[in-house]
Amino acid sequence: MNQRIWLSSPHLSGNEMKYIHDAFQKNWITSIGDNINGFEEDLKTYLGNNHQVIALNSCTSALHLALVMLGVNKDDEVICQSMTFSASANPIVYQGAKPIFIDSEPETWNICPIALEKAIKDRIEKGKTLKAIITVHLYGMPYKIDEVHAVADKYDIPIIEDAAEALGSSYKGLAAGTFGHFGTISFNGNKIITTSGGGALVCQTQEDKDKTVFLATQARDNAPHYQHSNIGYNYRMSNIVAGIGRGQIEVLNHRVKARRAMHEFYLEVFNEIEGVTVFTEPSSDFYSNHWLSAILIDEKITGKTREELRLAFLEDNIESRPLWKPMHLQPIFADFPYYGGNVAEELFEKGLCLPSGSNLTDVDRLRIKAVIDKTF
Numbered sequence: 001m002n003q004r005i006w007l008s009s010p011h012l013s014g015n016e017m018k019y020i021h022d023a024f025q026k027n028w029i030t031s032i033g034d035n036i037n038g039f040e041e042d043l044k045t046y047l048g049n050n051h052q053v054i055a056l057n058s059c060t061s062a063l064h065l066a067l068v069m070l071g072v073n074k075d076d077e078v079i080c081q082s083m084t085f086s087a088s089a090n091p092i093v094y095q096g097a098k099p100i101f102i103d104s105e106p107e108t109w110n111i112c113p114i115a116l117e118k119a120i121k122d123r124i125e126k127g128k129t130l131k132a133i134i135t136v137h138l139y140g141m142p143y144k145i146d147e148v149h150a151v152a153d154k155y156d157i158p159i160i161e162d163a164a165e166a167l168g169s170s171y172k173g174l175a176a177g178t179f180g181h182f183g184t185i186s187f188n189g190n191k192i193i194t195t196s197g198g199g200a201l202v203c204q205t206q207e208d209k210d211k212t213v214f215l216a217t218q219a220r221d222n223a224p225h226y227q228h229s230n231i232g233y234n235y236r237m238s239n240i241v242a243g244i245g246r247g248q249i250e251v252l253n254h255r256v257k258a259r260r261a262m263h264e265f266y267l268e269v270f271n272e273i274e275g276v277t278v279f280t281e282p283s284s285d286f287y288s289n290h291w292l293s294a295i296l297i298d299e300k301i302t303g304k305t306r307e308e309l310r311l312a313f314l315e316d317n318i319e320s321r322p323l324w325k326p327m328h329l330q331p332i333f334a335d336f337p338y339y340g341g342n343v344a345e346e347l348f349e350k351g352l353c354l355p356s357g358s359n360l361t362d363v364d365r366l367r368i369k370a371v372i373d374k375t376f
């Protein structure tokens with residue numbers, strides 16, 4: 001059997017252990033220490049220095065805390081892009097609030113500003129309280145920031161930007177994760193850089209950062225005994241894990257370059273194949289880290305489905321995967337309101353994510369190309 005080619009696997013720099021050793025040496029192995037401070041500082045610099053960053057144990061935790069910080073409570077409503085991973089929507093339910101799902105637009109595959117405004121108008125008409133909008137940069141592709149934020153600003157609803165997949169992406173030169181009231185980043189094992197598992201919340205003020213750290217570390221009031229006036233969470237990143245992050249962020253720009261090169265590779269491979277389109281930035285305003293390269297297969301033109309290509313890859317021990325199945329089509333979320341048409345649904349039917357890791361070799365690319373050529 002050929003060696004497995006993964007969709008996206010961890011790619012270490014070799015510098016991670018240096019920081020981990022440092023944490024052990026100083027005996028700072030829990031929720032404070034130089035690695036946490038250093039990693040937050042590195043991220044802050046990477047994001048352009050106008051924001052505060054809080055290192056947490058996952059992006060899901062970051063999304064949850066963003067909702068808590070915005071005061072989302074039982075029976076509130078939170079709008080969420082339907083085409084995403086379930087972790088974007090789950091924290092809404094953790095708070096007892098109700099998710100309202102929105103269709104994608106076909107250019108960036110992200111939240112459609114027109115469907116968004118329709119939904120907001122309708123919810124307001126129905127007398128509902130909309131507390132936040134969760135937007136996503138799918139596979140690293142920035143959403144239509146100007147159009148979406150214009151709608152959110154018009155109705156004065158804060159945006160939580162799920163940039164889990166988009167560290168290294170930007171829109172008009174500004175980093176993904178810095179546009180919303182809050183932004184969230186993931187360092188899960190399959191993301192562009194990893195801390196084995198982890199995440200970060202991006203916020204605008206030191207005050208918000210302090211409050212988030214307080215909530216993330218069990219909300220202990222200032223007293224010699226354990227005193228609590230708030231519900232707390234155990235969501236902080238450990239100083240050991242942050243050491244992995246410090247070793248990873250050193251090579252982030254290389255990882256972005258390599259992922260973008262994979263996207264270029266697929267553009268070239270599919271250039272000749274009619275009926276297959278590679279997911280690409282709609283204009284030079286958008287800069288995707290191309291965390292995952294993805295394609296749409298038009299069955300009418302190619303005579304092939306995405307499932308046929310997926311199985312052909314699998315036969316050669318190559319991993320590929322359908323796009324995120326939209327949340328409004330998920331059994332657990334099927335009863336919640338949905339606004340839009342069938343853009344997300346069609347993307348799900350036609351789309352496939354392809355091996356995109358920054359650690360793929362020329363030999364891997366030859367194997368990938370051979371399967372594609374054989375299939376079409």
Ligand SMILES: *Cc1c(COP(=O)(O)O)cnc(C)c1O
Nearest residue numbers: 058059060085087164186188199
């Ligand atoms: C990976 C991912 C998350 C969850 O990140 P974790 O760090 O694993 O909690 C959330 N949203 C999106 C869009 C993701 O891809």
